Amino acid sequence: ETFLERCAPFGVRVGMLSRLRGERERAATREAFVRGEIDILIATHAVLGGELRPPRLGLLVIDEEQQFGVRQKEALRRLKAEVHTLLLTATPIPRTLHMALGGLVDLSLLATPPPGRLAVVTSHGLWDDGLLGEALEREHRRGGQVYIVHPTVEGIDALARRVRALAPGLEVRTAHGEMPVRHLETTMEDFYHGRFPVLVSTKIVGHGLDVPNANTLIVNHAHRFGLGELHQLRGRVGRSRHRAFAYLVVPTLGGLPADARVRLEALTNHQDPGSGFLLAVQDLEIRGAGRLLGEEQSGVIDDLGFGLYSEILERTVRRLGGADAPADLPETEAEVEIHASALLPEAYLPDVGLRLLAYRRLSAARDEREIAALGEEFRDRFGPLPPEARRLLDVLRLARRARRLGIRRLDLHPRGGSVEFLPSTPLDPARLVALVSAEPERYRLEPPARLRLRGSWPDADARTTFVEELLGRLSPDAPTVRDPAHA
Numbered sequence: 001e002t003f004l005e006r007c008a009p010f011g012v013r014v015g016m017l018s019r020l021r022g023e024r025e026r027a028a029t030r031e032a033f034v035r036g037e038i039d040i041l042i043a044t045h046a047v048l049g050g051e052l053r054p055p056r057l058g059l060l061v062i063d064e065e066q067q068f069g070v071r072q073k074e075a076l077r078r079l080k081a082e083v084h085t086l087l088l089t090a091t092p093i094p095r096t097l098h099m100a101l102g103g104l105v106d107l108s109l110l111a112t113p114p115p116g117r118l119a120v121v122t123s124h125g126l127w128d129d130g131l132l133g134e135a136l137e138r139e140h141r142r143g144g145q146v147y148i149v150h151p152t153v154e155g156i157d158a159l160a161r162r163v164r165a166l167a168p169g170l171e172v173r174t175a176h177g178e179m180p181v182r183h184l185e186t187t188m189e190d191f192y193h194g195r196f197p198v199l200v201s202t203k204i205v206g207h208g209l210d211v212p213n214a215n216t217l218i219v220n221h222a223h224r225f226g227l228g229e230l231h232q233l234r235g236r237v238g239r240s241r242h243r244a245f246a247y248l249v250v251p252t253l254g255g256l257p258a259d260a261r262v263r264l265e266a267l268t269n270h271q272d273p274g275s276g277f278l279l280a281v282q283d284l285e286i287r288g289a290g291r292l293l294g295e296e297q298s299g300v301i302d303d304l305g306f307g308l309y310s311e312i313l314e315r316t317v318r319r320l321g322g323a324d325a326p327a328d329l330p331e332t333e334a335e336v337e338i339h340a341s342a343l344l345p346e347a348y349l350p351d352v353g354l355r356l357l358a359y360r361r362l363s364a365a366r367d368e369r370e371i372a373a374l375g376e377e378f379r380d381r382f383g384p385l386p387p388e389a390r391r392l393l394d395v396l397r398l399a400r401r402a403r404r405l406g407i408r409r410l411d412l413h414p415r416g417g418s419v420e421f422l423p424s425t426p427l428d429p430a431r432l433v434a435l436v437s438a439e440p441e442r443y444r445l446e447p448p449a450r451l452r453l454r455g456s457w458p459d460a461d462a463r464t465t466f467v468e469e470l471l472g473r474l475s476p477d478a479p480t481v482r483d484p485a486h487a
Contacts, residue, residue: 017043065089090276091228113273124248133166175201212240222248223260334402340460419451
C-alpha cells in the first residue's frame, strides 16, 4: 500500500494481486495487466492462479526467492520468454546459491546494515518458563512487542495458553494461514499498530512484516525449521535502534539430529546484520546443491560425484562465456607426495561431519588463493592449525601449482624423488634442460617424461620448501636457468 501511494504522483499505474483481494477485483487486475494498462504488478503466489501474457513485460522481480519452489519459478518465467529476472533474498536456497557460485546467474551482495542497526542476540536451548517469562516481562517493560513462532497450526492454541500462564497480565493473540482472511488481516494490523504485545503464530510472520516495535522473538521447536527460515524469522526483530533478542527453543539438546545442531550453532555464531550470505553458504554445505536441472536430477551426477560435476559445470560455463576455461588445463589433478602426515587431525576437528565437509571444500578449491582463504576460516572457527593441517594446506596449494605446469605426480622423500610430466605439459623443454645442465648432481632427465631428484631433505618442512622452490623455478614467469659452463 505504501508503494502504491509513492508511485501515484509520478503517473505510474500499479496493481496488486493477493488472496486478501476479492475475486472480482483480482480478475479485473489480471485483465488490466494483460491489456497493458498496469505498469507494475505487485503480487503474491496469486499471480500463478491464471495465465498472464502481458504484451511488454521487461522485468520480473522475485522477492523472498526462498519461498518459491521450482515449479512456481518456472511458471513465473513462462510469463514471457527471456525476461530479465532479479531474485531478492536474505538467504538464497542452496540450489540458487550454487547456480550463482557456478556462474549460471550473476550474484550481487548487499552486506551493509542500515545505520544504527544492532545485531540480534541469538541463543538456543530448552524451554525454560523462568527465562522466557522474564523475556516477555522485559520486553513489555520497555514498551516492545514479542513474536512467538510455532512450526505448525496444530498446537498454536495450546502454546498461546502456555504463554498466557507465563505472563498473565499481557494480551496474547494468535495468527496462522488457516484463519479467515479478514480475521487474520485485522490481527496483523492490530499488532502492527501496537494494540497488543504478544503474537503467537506460524512462520507466516517471516514474510516481509516490518514492525519496528517488535524486538523479542521466541521460536518453539526451532529444530523443525530450515536455516534460511530461522534467519528470516530472526530478521523480523531488531528493525529499530533497540537491542533485540531471539530464543531458539528445542525439546532436547542431546537427541537432536546432527544437521539440526549445525543449523542452530550457525545461527548462534552468525548474529551480525548482513550475515545471511554466510548462513546461505553454510546451508549449501549442509544440504548440498539440490537439483539444478528441473524438478528431478538430470544426468549421472551420482556416478560423477558432486565435486567433479561442479568442475565440469564451471568449465562449460566459462567456455560458453568465452573465458579461458579450466578445460584448457589437464583433466587430472596433480599428485604431490612429501611422505609426511598431511591431514585434519581428529583432535582438531572431532565432529566427523565437519571434518568431511572441510575435506570436501579443500578438494573443491580452485587455486592457492581459495586454499589460503579456507585456512584463515579454519583458524577463525577452530583455532590455530596443527602441523598436520598446515602441511595439508601446503600440499594442496603445491598440487594446484603443479597442475598448471602439467605435472602428473611429484614424489619427494628424505633421500630423493621424481617429477612425472603429462604429455600435454605447457612447460618449455629448454627450461628443463637448462635446469638439469645447471645442477646435474641434483637433477637428471629420464624417459619418457620424468625428472629424477637427488638430495637430502630429512624433515617435512625442508621437503615442502624444496618443492615450492622447484615449482617456482619451473614456472614460465621465473628467470631462465643458465648453465654455468656457458655463462
